[in-house]
Amino acid sequence: MTSSPWTAEALVARYDQVRTHTELLAAPLSPEDQTVQSMADVSPTKWHRAHVTWFFETFVLAENERGFSPFQDKYWFLFNSYYEAVGPRYNRAERGVVSRPGAHDVGIYRGNVDTRMRDLVDSLDQGTLDKLTSTIELGFHHEQQHQELLLMDIKHVLSMNPLQPVYAGTPSAVSEPDQIDWLDVEGGLVEIGCRGDAFCFDNELPEHQVYLEPYRLADRLVTNGEWLAFMADGGYRRPELWLSDGWAKVKAEGWDAPLYWLNLDGVWFEHTLNGTWPVNPGLPVSHVSHYEADAYAAWAGKRLPTEAEWEHGVRQAGPRDAQHLVGNLADTQSFHPRAAGPSTGKLRQAWGDCWEWTSSAYLPYPGFHPAAGAIGEYNGKFMSNQMVLRGGCALTPAGHVRDSYRNFFPPSARWALSGVRLADGGAPATRGGTAA
Numbered sequence: 184m185t186s187s188p189w190t191a192e193a194l195v196a197r198y199d200q201v202r203t204h205t206e207l208l209a210a211p212l213s214p215e216d217q218t219v220q221s222m223a224d225v226s227p228t229k230w231h232r233a234h235v236t237w238f239f240e241t242f243v244l245a246e247n248e249r250g251f252s253p254f255q256d257k258y259w260f261l262f263n264s265y266y267e268a269v270g271p272r273y274n275r276a277e278r279g280v281v282s283r284p285g286a287h288d289v290g291i292y293r294g295n296v297d298t299r300m301r302d303l304v305d306s307l308d309q310g311t312l313d314k315l316t317s318t319i320e321l322g323f324h325h326e327q328q329h330q331e332l333l334l335m336d337i338k339h340v341l342s343m344n345p346l347q348p349v350y351a352g353t354p355s356a357v358s359e360p361d362q363i364d365w366l367d368v369e370g371g372l373v374e375i376g377c378r379g380d381a382f383c384f385d386n387e388l389p390e391h392q393v394y395l396e397p398y399r400l401a402d403r404l405v406t407n408g409e410w411l412a413f414m415a416d417g418g419y420r421r422p423e424l425w426l427s428d429g430w431a432k433v434k435a436e437g438w439d440a441p442l443y444w445l446n447l448d449g450v451w452f453e454h455t456l457n458g459t460w461p462v463n464p465g466l467p468v469s470h471v472s473h474y475e476a477d478a479y480a481a482w483a484g485k486r487l488p489t490e491a492e493w494e495h496g497v498r499q500a501g502p503r504d505a506q507h508l509v510g511n512l513a514d515t516q517s518f519h520p521r522a523a524g525p526s527t528g529k530l531r532q533a534w535g536d537c538w539e540w541t542s543s544a545y546l547p548y549p550g551f552h553p554a555a556g557a558i559g560e561y562n563g564k565f566m567s568n569q570m571v572l573r574g575g576c577a578l579t580p581a582g583h584v585r586d587s588y589r590n591f592f593p594p595s596a597r598w599a600l601s602g603v604r605l606a607d608g609g610a611p612a613t614r615g616g617t618a619a
């Protein structure tokens with residue numbers, strides 16, 4: 184995990200900005216909303232707010248604050264997510280039964296750690312600060328990851344409520360899918376991975392070379408309208424389209440549509456953070472698993488891009504202005520994918536909208552070394568049975584994602600805001616296409 188030099192003033196300003204944003208996201212939610220855990224993968228909002236605070240307390244204050252003692256001894260047990268080196272922790276699947284501390288008490292915990300963090304940073308000489316900066320900056324990016332998770336998780340929580348509550352935002356106007364253009368990308372020996380001095384996670388390192396055959400990328404994401412055609416053509420009933428594990432999941436779970444779709448009197452509706460609305464054909468399909476994405480690609484006679492193809496392709500043809508990646512990220516406050524808009528001759532929807540499944544297993548890059556100590560558990564130990572997703576989504580904080588960023592989820596996961604971009608040529612498809 185790399186980072187650039189920071190002054191104490193800049194570090195505190197950034198700290199306050201990130202921490203305040205978490206509280207803004209939680210503000211529309213009642214203490215009751217913040218307590219519910221609707222399934223094992225989902226964490227209560229107040230748990231996210233507390234866990235990111237625990238991260239700063241554990242990895243920064245505990246090792247650097249003079250006369251440190253924890254705010255509450257048992258919080259170390261309650262709010263440790265998965266760090267074996269830190270000690271035992273509470274069962275993830277039962278976070279929703281922990282009614283105390285309540286949402287208000289979590290706010291007090293946050294305030295206490297915030298004061299101590301500011302005091303610590305203000306008290307350090309520049310040399311000590313430089314040594315601590317990478318951990319504090321990791322805490323910023325960690326909290327941003329949980330800001331996204333907080334929204335994904337509350338979406339699932341609210342979806343379980345028969346009243347179908349709205350979190351925020353307004354739905355897009357109804358639109359129809361437009362044409363997909365295919366962008367040719369020259370292959371060859373290309374550089375993949377984090378470059379430069381800006382922050383990145385350890386799993387994006389080291390930068391290395393990969394050989395790619397020439398390939399094509401769809402210039403936009405697969406839409407709901409196209410997904411309806413897949414469904415109408417028996418997409419969820421035809422085993423020849425599916426990976427074996429995926430087909431087993433279809434049968435075991437009774438999948439017949441994306442996660443948040445529900446059929447009311449023959450009309451498909453979709454639960455969103457903006458409310459529950461008829462499925463909008465022109466918007467990207469979202470909340471599909473890797474298995475579904477792969478089956479759709481087989482049906483369409485295409486394939487999913489590898490993560491190296493995605494990264495190289497977006498560097499060649501991705502949209503960006505001088506300073507920023509341009510897209511429907513969380514700063515738009517849409518809280519949902521949007522239609523692609525007119526063709527641009529570049530990749531549309533590369534940043535934001537939906538995390539894009541790739542065909543790449545989440546594995547270490549050549550020469551990967553996790554950080555020493557407990558922080559080394561951040562990424563490396565999850566490099567098994569997960570697939571890589573790229574590009575961020577409508578719930579990803581602006582400034583958090585980048586072209587080398589590697590998100591990852593198990594291939595059956597659907598509660599993440601995930602979608603599909605197709606590829607063609609180059610790397611082989613796992614199965615031949617059969618339609619479209």
Ligand SMILES: [Fe+2]
Nearest residue numbers: 234264325329
């Ligand atoms: Fe975490």
